[in-house]
Amino acid sequence: MEFTKNESLKAKGIGILLLLFHHLFHNVSRYESYFTRLSRFSLETLGFIGTAARVCVFVFVFLSAYGIAMLYGKKSETVTTMQFCAKRWLSLMRGFWFIFPVYFLAAAVCGMHPLAKYEGNVFLILADWFGLADLFGTPTLCGAWWYMAFAQVLVFLIPVLYPLCKKIGWAAAVFAVIVLQYLPDGIQSPYGGVYQQYVFAAILGILCVQQNTFGRIPQRRGVGNVFRGALLGVAILMFLRLRFVFLPENFPYQNNWNLPWLLYSGAAVFICVFSFLYLRGWIGKTLAYLGKHSGNMFFIHLLFLNGMPNVIFYTGTVLGSWMTLLAISLAASIAIEWLKKLLHYNQWIDSIIHRLEARQRSSIAAE
Numbered sequence: 001m002e003f004t005k006n007e008s009l010k011a012k013g014i015g016i017l018l019l020l021f022h023h024l025f026h027n028v029s030r031y032e033s034y035f036t037r038l039s040r041f042s043l044e045t046l047g048f049i050g051t052a053a054r055v056c057v058f059v060f061v062f063l064s065a066y067g068i069a070m071l072y073g074k075k076s077e078t079v080t081t082m083q084f085c086a087k088r089w090l091s092l093m094r095g096f097w098f099i100f101p102v103y104f105l106a107a108a109v110c111g112m113h114p115l116a117k118y119e120g121n122v123f124l125i126l127a128d129w130f131g132l133a134d135l136f137g138t139p140t141l142c143g144a145w146w147y148m149a150f151a152q153v154l155v156f157l158i159p160v161l162y163p164l165c166k167k168i169g170w171a172a173a174v175f176a177v178i179v180l181q182y183l184p185d186g187i188q189s190p191y192g193g194v195y196q197q198y199v200f201a202a203i204l205g206i207l208c209v210q211q212n213t214f215g216r217i218p219q220r221r222g223v224g225n226v227f228r229g230a231l232l233g234v235a236i237l238m239f240l241r242l243r244f245v246f247l248p249e250n251f252p253y254q255n256n257w258n259l260p261w262l263l264y265s266g267a268a269v270f271i272c273v274f275s276f277l278y279l280r281g282w283i284g285k286t287l288a289y290l291g292k293h294s295g296n297m298f299f300i301h302l303l304f305l306n307g308m309p310n311v312i313f314y315t316g317t318v319l320g321s322w323m324t325l326l327a328i329s330l331a332a333s334i335a336i337e338w339l340k341k342l343l344h345y346n347q348w349i350d351s352i353i354h355r356l357e358a359r360q361r362s363s364i365a366a367e
Contacts (some may be wrong), residue, residue, distance in 0.1 A: 003276060006288055007065050010279055011272045013287030015063070016294035020054035022323050023144075023305060025277075025318070034313035034321075046318065052240040057147070057266035060298075061198045064151060065205030069160045071211060081159045087353060090153045092347045093131065096148050098340060099299045100129045103141060110307045114141055134189050141275030144300050146191040153187070154202060155196065157277035165206045177202050180258050197258070201265035208269070214276055232274045239267035296333035304328050 025031060028047040029296025035043060068088060075084050107114045117139050118124040127133050133140040140146070165172040176199065187195040206213065218230055243263045279287060290297075305312055305325060312328075313321045340346055 001207075001215065001217070001219070001276070003066070003272075005092070007214075007276050008067060009288040009291030009294075010264045010284050011059060011063055011287075012294040013274045013289070014275055014279075014292030014299050015056045015059040015273060016290055017326070018053040018059070019298060020051035020301060020329065021322055022050055022056060023302065024321055024325060026054065030309075031313055031321070034309075034316055035318075048244070052243065055240060055264050055267050055271070057192070058264045059271055060147070061150075061154070061201040062205045062268045062272060064154055065158060065202035066209055068155065069162055069206040069209040072159055072162055075294065077221050080205070085156050085159065086356070089152065090349070090356075092151055092155060093148075094346070095295050096128065096131055096145075096299060097297060098345055100141075102336060102339075103300055103303055106303055107141060107307075108305075111266060112307065117141055134191065135187065142299065143191040144298060146189045147298070149189070150192060150195055150198065154198075156205065157199075157202065162206055162210075165203060166210055169211065170207060172203055173200070173207060176200050177258075177262060180261070197261040197264075200262055201268055204265055214273070215355070217277065217306055219274070229274065229278050232270055232277075236267050236270045237275070239263045239270070243267075254292055291315065292334040293330055293337075296336050297329040300332050300336070301325060301329040304332070 025046050028043050031046075032043055034355075035046075071088070072084060104114050104366065118128070119139075124133075124138050125138050127138045127139050128145070131145060131152060132138075134149035135153075136147035161172075168175065180200065183196060185194045185196060189195065240263070243260045275284075275287070287333075312325050315321060315324065
């Protein structure tokens with residue numbers, strides 16, 4: 001079995017479900033007024049689970065690195081690394097470029113005065129539109145957009161890490177664990193934290209491509225298969241629980257040997273393996289459908305969570321609030337894709353990419 005695009009979409013479906021849960025419940029003060037009483041656990045426990053759901057970011061990083069590494073490994077010798085990165089960058093940005101004006105107009109309609117956020121400065125608007133506000137430390141309409149800055153860094157980082165991983169194999173993971181202990185924090189985001197914490201998940205993504213990890217997982221049936229699935233589930237929960245042992249929420253500067261980063265990365269890989277092996281049938285199809293819309297939902301869901309909390313938390317239940325945000329975000333994504341189709345947006349971007357590729361081929365032929 002191969003880890004196909006559909007398998008990636010399934011894992012992204014899990015990722016977006018975890019992301020929505022994380023943003024809904026990691027901060028107790030956000031929802032405590034809507035939940036006067038929980039029958040099964042306390043508000044603090046819900047906050048703990050919501051914080052653990054932040055593993056979603058590491059899932060997205062792993063999958064992004066895996067996808068880019070897969071394409072980079074198939075890159076033709078006639079295409080330079082910069083040309084490869086340029087195409088990947090355009091592919092990455094195309095969805096966000098469309099989301100930004102939609103979000104901007106929706107925020108204006110909701111009375112959020114988005115222009116005031118940028119103090120009327122067009123350069124600040126452009127920085128946010130190009131997903132660079134988090135890198136420059138400039139205003140952003142949505143905190144979740146920090147990931148666009150990191151994703152752009154990742155596009156150019158993978159070709160640097162790829163040959164190293166190919167040369168030394170799994171030793172690259174051990175090397176990364178050691179090096180991460182001594183590197184300075186580097187880029188820091190008020191929303192996503194230190195960018196460096198996601199590098200290990202990216203390296204695991206590259207290595208899984210090069211070592212054909214998913215293709216080497218043996219197929220099992222019967223009790224053996226059930227037992228393996230149970231072990232994977234226990235490993236995921238154990239890694240997420242240990243994350244709080246080494247980095248309690250009350251002590252945000254305690255980070256013993258960066259173990260929380262490594263545990264989140266390991267849990268993310270196990271989540272993808274579990275999805276790959278066990279989530280099939282209608283569950284797999286549903287997750288893949290959510291994964292197809294995960295990008296749009298990632299970038300627009302906070303508009304609803306911050307702008308209409310009374311609607312999102314109307315049911316007064318955890319599941320009801322989660323499903324409400326999911327339904328509204330998914331409906332918005334479907335509408336966005338319909339609007340793209342109506343405006344022929346994707347065809348327009350594709351034509352730009354094709355022209356760039358044609359120009360590259362002609363320049364190579366001329367040489």
